[in-house]
Amino acid sequence: MSVQTSDARLLALAAEHGTPLYVYNVDVISAQYKALTQAFQAAPAKFFYACKALTNLSILQHIAALGCNIDCSSINEAHLALRAGFSPQRILYTSNGIGFAEIQTAVALGLTVNIDSLSNLDKFGAAYGGTYPVGLRLRPNIMAGGNLKISTGHANSKFGIPIEQMDQVQALRQAHGLRIAGLHVHTGSEVKDLAVFMQVAEIFAALLPQFPDLVYLDMGGGFKVPYKDEEVGTDMAALGKAVADFFAHLEKTQGRKLEAWFEPGKYLVSACGHFVTSVNVIKENPTATVVGINTGFNNLIRPMFYDAYHRIRNISHPQGPLQSYTVVGHICETDTFATDRPLAQVREGDVLVFDNAGAYGFEMGSHYNSRFLPAQVMVRGEENFLIRKRDQLDDLLHNQILIAPKIS
Numbered sequence: 001m002s003v004q005t006s007d008a009r010l011l012a013l014a015a016e017h018g019t020p021l022y023v024y025n026v027d028v029i030s031a032q033y034k035a036l037t038q039a040f041q042a043a044p045a046k047f048f049y050a051c052k053a054l055t056n057l058s059i060l061q062h063i064a065a066l067g068c069n070i071d072c073s074s075i076n077e078a079h080l081a082l083r084a085g086f087s088p089q090r091i092l093y094t095s096n097g098i099g100f101a102e103i104q105t106a107v108a109l110g111l112t113v114n115i116d117s118l119s120n121l122d123k124f125g126a127a128y129g130g131t132y133p134v135g136l137r138l139r140p141n142i143m144a145g146g147n148l149k150i151s152t153g154h155a156n157s158k159f160g161i162p163i164e165q166m167d168q169v170q171a172l173r174q175a176h177g178l179r180i181a182g183l184h185v186h187t188g189s190e191v192k193d194l195a196v197f198m199q200v201a202e203i204f205a206a207l208l209p210q211f212p213d214l215v216y217l218d219m220g221g222g223f224k225v226p227y228k229d230e231e232v233g234t235d236m237a238a239l240g241k242a243v244a245d246f247f248a249h250l251e252k253t254q255g256r257k258l259e260a261w262f263e264p265g266k267y268l269v270s271a272c273g274h275f276v277t278s279v280n281v282i283k284e285n286p287t288a289t290v291v292g293i294n295t296g297f298n299n300l301i302r303p304m305f306y307d308a309y310h311r312i313r314n315i316s317h318p319q320g321p322l323q324s325y326t327v328v329g330h331i332c333e334t335d336t337f338a339t340d341r342p343l344a345q346v347r348e349g350d351v352l353v354f355d356n357a358g359a360y361g362f363e364m365g366s367h368y369n370s371r372f373l374p375a376q377v378m379v380r381g382e383e384n385f386l387i388r389k390r391d392q393l394d395d396l397l398h399n400q401i402l403i404a405p406k407i408s
């Protein structure tokens with residue numbers, strides 16, 4: 001039985017809470033987590049939800065209750081994870097380019113830390129020596145991922161310690177007596193090709209002899225999820241098997257019994273989310289019928305930032321004849337969600353839904369044009385819960401310090 005949120009329910013929620021509105025179905029998250037653990041059941045795998053994708057506390061609590069661990073990319077995400085009930089032992093902190101003070105806070109909180117620069121590794125060694133284990137985020141020089149903006153492992157990427165700098169890593173390890181407990185690589189997002197993950201595994205295998213204290217090999221996140229009808233995601237069963245075989249091989253050939261860590265973001269929360277919007281205006285341009293909706297890149301930036309595709313559906317007039325539209329936002333920039341997109345005939349007031357909007361949707365939002373962040377609703381079984389109120393004017397004024405004008 002499908003656990004997807006029905007269009008009737010989305011319409012009812014839009015009527016109750018207004019639009020724009022994010023709706024998340026946690027039963028879908030549960031199903032995704034189950035599929036993940038089943039695919040990797042033969043591997044010594046541990047999963048850390050990359051919470052940058054969606055940090056609402058109620059969603060985090062659900063993921064904690066599933067038994068999944070969590071990966072944080074800022075110290076504030078770690079504070080949210082603690083609030084949601086993750087113990088420090090279940091929190092991984094994989095940073096990039098952060099100041100050392102955040103790493104010190106992470107250590108004080110008892111989190112597992114992956115460090116991504118020689119500079120911070122040196123500071124870490126000077127502060128803690130071998131008393132606190134640490135992981136290394138590496139740059140493998142692999143081009144992978146859906147597009148350059150979400151590709152993090154290539155040779156010009158800002159992320160990670162380049163693998164050609166292993167001599168310097170070893171010098172720091174020896175100078176400080178560092179206990180390197182993990183190696184980490186995240187090549188990018190929307191990685192469909194299993195070979196990319198296995199290429200990373202081979203890089204790890206080659207490095208193993210240099211790191212006697214390893215506990216985990218972390219292959220990051222980035223499993224491809226289908227956004228278009230004809231798209232296919234990463235073959236998780238095949239990846240699970242390849243990873244199981246690889247770790248068994250390491251044990252047999254190198255006598256190293258290690259854990260395989262993963263940091264899925266989109267895989268867990270993308271499909272659970274819908275972004276529900278309303279049509280404000282329709283304009284006829286010389287080459288297109290333009291549908292203006294009551295949101296913009298302030299609420300969903302992926303299409304403008306990454307040229308990302310989201311399926312859009314007219315759920316208030318689904319039986320209308322298919323016509324081609326350009327769907328735009330109401331922000332004072334060119335915030336185009338879709339061009340030449342076939343939709344069931346759109347009228348002003350219709351409700352348009354974006355599918356697969358759970359990951360990096362609300363989370364990348366801003367107050368640009370002094371617009372509000374939308375409300376968020378969680379659905380679970382037959383129940384609906386408002387899990388974040390829509391902003392109001394006070395939220396725009398909050399933290400502003402008013403200085404009276406003085407014209408001289």
Ligand SMILES: Cc1ncc(COP(=O)(O)O)c(C=O)c1O
Pocket residue numbers: 050053071094152186188189190220221222223263264265266267359
């Ligand atoms: C270090 C790290 N791990 C995991 C992820 C999650 O990626 P995805 O949502 O594609 O699974 C990201 C995404 O940016 C990341 O930077």
